[in-house]
Amino acid sequence: MVVTSSRCRSTGLSVLVVTSSRCRSAGLSERAEDKAQMKATTNFSYSRNDSNCTSTNNLSQVIFPLLYTILFLVGITMNGLAMWVFFKIPSKSNFIIFLKNTVISDLLMILTFPFKILSDAKLVSWVLRGFVCQVTQVVFYFTMYISILFLGLITIDRYQKATSPFRTSTSRSLLGAKILSTAIWVSMFALSLPNMILTNKKKTPKNVKKCALLKSEFGLVWHEIVNYICQLIFWVNLAVIVVCYILISKELYKSYKRTRCTGKASKKTVNLKVFIIIAVFFICFVPFHFTRIPYTLSQTRAVFECAAQATLFHVKESTLWLTSLNACLDPFIYFFLCKSFRRSLLATLRERAASAELRARMREQNDADDTDETPL
Template sequence: MKAEYSLPGNNSNCSTENRVNQALFPLLYTLIFFVGLIMNGLAMGVFFQISSKSNFIVFLKNTVISDILMILTFPFKILSDAKLVSWELRGFVCKVTQVIFYFTMYISIIFLGLITIDRYLKTARPFKTSSTDKVLTAKILSVLIWIFMFSLSLPNMILTNKKPTLKNVKKCADLKSDFGLVWHEIVNYVCQFIFWVSFAIIVVCYTLISKELYKSYKRTRRTGTTSRKTVNIKVFIIIGVFFICFVPFHFARIPYTLSQTRDVFECSTQNTLFYIKEGTLWLTSLNACLDPFIYFALCKSFRKSLLNTLHKCVAKTRRDEITDTTDEETPM
């Protein structure tokens, strides 16, 4: 049976066999589901052992929670796209898990922006520590971000209220009420605003960070010390993750949206834009696997706690092996 989708535009008969969506992308999502679940599960366990003593750690803890929620949506997308279950699941994906996916994506984007600001302040004022009041402010800000994004996303679930049928589940927009479509458009504009503001913050902060590191480099050249320069350079992992995961999708989304709403592209171009959008959407999911590298590279408390945990696990395994060997050699 051929799985097809229809594209509006200058060719109403434009359709394609969705074999890439049905085979390749479910495989790719399955890979990052298992890798991301292991890495973020371990990260969550480590963060439970670390007190929230700085803004940075507060923001990182919120990021790992967001990543885990995103990862938990992957099995539903995998099963739906691979057509391994009945079409009724597609209705649940449109109503719930797809909304959660985008909800957590933009929470991650917001917190990456906040983490970048924090790292800039740390670079500019390396010896200034976070006070209790500032940590409390970071916690309150984090709660407000979750409440705001949840309030923005919940109507998308509620207003996806048409009864799913075999025909209308092929396109999630067909399950929305008229006001649901309007709200969905509003949410898209808000999310675009969130991305571009975060993008601007990250670019500006890293420009300033680069200047601070260059000043530090010139100072260390004069004094003959280079250790601080090599440590601070790791902060660029944040902008690397942001540009790999989020920038391609938001640039690809512009022409893809035009292809869905205006008669400006040929059928072959529409299909190409669809696959580019799906591929870059997978890159946004890859963020859940890359964020733990940020924790390890930039958070000393996380790194120390993780290494201690791994050391204890290795030591316990060795003790168990020695005990088993001793038991085997003990005469009856």
């Protein structure tokens, strides 16, 4: 019995040792799997959970809201006037159709400014910040890339006009321009809508400080995918614009050689008008797109320290303001490049001035009549 019990005890001990070793190995393997999973997800979870890394200071609370307020007041005035003038102009060419779409896009962008101003300046509750992250910020980028696409189409149209100055738009080409414009709006909306839907985390005063904290895991992935698609849209349009303007420059030079006896003043005026689109494009959109990819990575992946994230935020906000400036510069494109817009605007201003002058004269006459004595 003693031998048996000792054997049993030794057997039990061996079983316990084997079992415990197996448990330890199983625990180690589970911990290794957990570490692997954490490594696999840290790219998208670290920066989002790092809610303590925020970039709020006087620059973002005072300076940028003030700059956007100036843009809002100037932009809503200029684009409201442009929209009013364009409603009087029939869509008789592809160029005018593309310009009208650009006006609508700019107006929608400008209408998002008050939400950004109030949110950044912290003049309202944190609930509005959540709305900005989910809706108005998405609309802002949605309209930005619509403007980029239409500037590309306008440039192609100007190249065709330079090479074939007597070409006229047919009803078929007008229909094609309208279908193309509709396709741009629908496709960009389809890209942007998931960014609204997937910003679905519960909003709290803490996580609304950083929009990436409100996105689901797939929301972060989709945000990065859309960023790459938008980068592709920008760089393709940039290439198209540069190539078109190189070809336009060649056509202008040929035209100048044929008519160089007419003087240099006309050449300067033509160049100024033609190159206004590429000037606006480079000023407004190029700086931001050199910044956007590293900034997006700082929001969706753990690749930057907090100080670097703050620096990228301020660079992104500065270049983003330049993209917003596009809404105030586009009306100059309408005025210098669209004869119908320029004539309609100047005629409207003359009518307004004439009617104001007429009203002033009538008022003076009425005042004079009131002061005359009525004879008995």
